[in-house]
Amino acid sequence: MRVKYLIIGAGPTGLGAAWQLHQSGENDFLVLERHPYVGGLSASFTDNAGFTWDVGGHVVFSHYPAFDTLLEDLLGDDVLKHQRESWIRVAGTFVPYPFQNNIRRLPPELAWECVEGLLAAGRAAAADTYKTPPAHFREWIDRVFGPGIARLFMVPYNFKVWAHPGELMSHRWIGERVSVVDADRVIKNIILGQDDVAWGPNNTFSFPLHGGTGEIYRRLAARFSDRVRCGDGAARLDAAAKTLRTASGDTVVYDHLLSTMALDRLVVDVLEGATPAMIAAAGRLKHSGSAIHGLGFNGAPPDPRCWMYFPESDCPFYRVTNFHNYSYNNTPDPDGPRPRKRAIMTETSYSEHKPENLDDLTGRTVDGLAATTLIAPDDRDRLVSTWEMRVDYAYPIPCLERDAALAVIQPELEARGVFSRGRFGGWKYEVGNMDHSFMQGAQWADRMLTGAPETVYTL
Structure with a gap:
């Protein structure tokens, strides 16, 4: 198979690139996604009890008119607007x-x-x-x-x-x-005696009425679904020959390549002929993982809070989201703006510096919700759904070695015609929001098409 533009990953960055190509009238592209779904870390899932969960507490806000316009086009009236209460x-x-x-x-x-x-x-x-x-x-x-x-x-x-x-x-x-x-x-x-709560770019945010954050990317990918292949990721890349072997064994010949997979994995596991300096630099990149729990409860006492932070040791999680407040449709059998059930989503990080016993984390999470007064003691009997997702690559750490490592890896990749962008493809947390990630892909596509410089991700 031969394509002009090959994109690895159907998260916000990969789909942003595909969207920009599509909008520009260029349809000779293929998006490869190793998972059976699109959206990457912005995907959403519905559990067996009918609760919808995101991969962590996403909120939709933007620094870019182009992203805002696309969201309006994709969601139309199927969107809710919120004032942050954290x-x-x-x-x-x-x-x-x-x-x-x-x-x-x-x-x-x-x-x-x-x-x-x-x-x-x-x-x-x-x-x-x-x-x-x-x-x-x-x-x-x-x-x-x-x-x-x-x-x-x-x-x-x-x-x-x-x-x-x-x-x-x-x-x-x-x-x-x-x-x-x-x-x-x-x-x-x-x-x-006054509160001061307006700081920050996410003071107001949007959220899809149905389907969680992932609904944005399902609708976007549907516009060029014949060029998105799920369940088949990158296995081996020969940048000199401009060929990529997929996990299923297919060979794709390309002219231009965008990778949004984790940069260290690209260098160490996928790229043929990576230099020792590149491999050593990739080893200096650091990341954390996250265990996300979705806990569904019968009954929804009034609680206007959107999300909460937890620095202390009386609970394992660092953040909790009242996900039923984002959209009542995140719960089964919704009753308009006042849902009958609560959807509480927690996030717990882990790494070599902070190991977590993931086998007993669900029980410790429920204990932590009680210890921090988010649930009453008898709410344990109202727990009707437990959903868990473990994400080994959750945060690209802005470690002391990061910039020097990127200065080795990225120029070497670009000299081979390989562009690595996105939350983990670019490994810059400061431009790793959903809107940043989408625009990294869109700007890469525009650079390939017109030569326009990238401004969101810079080396």
Whole structure:
């Protein structure tokens, strides 16, 4: 088989590339997807009890008009709009997100610990105490937030979500991902007794009325379904000959190639003739895994919260999503905006630095929901559905070695006509949102078609 454009992976990046080709009138392309479904980490599934689950707590927001326009075209009126309501569980209470702007909700002695640290951090910055940039993410946290916020939230939460110590991570990915604190603003909120919850690009978000986040990509792939092959991934790539052998044994000859598979796997397991330097660099890339649990309960007491963060050790998960609040159709037998059942989705990270016993994680997750007051003791008897998905590649870690590793791998690949993009294909978490990932694929396609430069993913 021969195609002009070959795309590995039918997640947001791969389908974004296919969409841009399709929109430009170029239909000589093939998308290979190793799973039997499209969407990648943005896929959704319906369990045997009728609950719909995402692969983690996705929300749809965008930095790009092109992505917004496509969503409107794909979903039409089948979309719900939400105002974010997110919280952090600390010291036996819930604090509005972002934590650092709302420490007034803490017990007074803990609020003062945070303020005292903030003031000390501010004095150090004003005195130009630090003559060199932070050596790592942990040092950045200490410098910016002070010891109180670091101890109570930033250090334990970031370890729970990344499953890597902050000392092994760079701080250069931060951007809009972390609300950098303003001591004056914090003190004003404490004195006036006001919450400060509007920060961040996902303060408002959209969600499909039916089918979870994956509905976006099912509808998109349906527009060129004859050129999407599921259940057949990449097995061996000969970039010199521009041929790829699929897992089923087919050989595809191509002119242009986009890979969205995990970059380390591409280099080590798939690419023929990878140099020792490339293989060594791939070994320096770090990632975490995630175990996602969907727990369906009879009864849905009012709870307007969208999602919650959990830095403490009384539960295994780092985030919980009230998935029934995203769409009532995520539950079976919905009764309009007030569902009869609750859909609670949890995420627990794991890595070599944070091992988890996955065999007993479901029970520990339910225990954690009770310990953090998300369910009442008798709610255990109302549990009617348990769904679990383990994702070994969940977060590409912005580790200290990442940029140097990418500087070795990506130019070598592009010299061979291989372009690696996407959340794990590009391995840059700071441009790893759904909209970023989609636009990486779309911009690659535009570059191949017109020579236009890529601006979302840059080397």
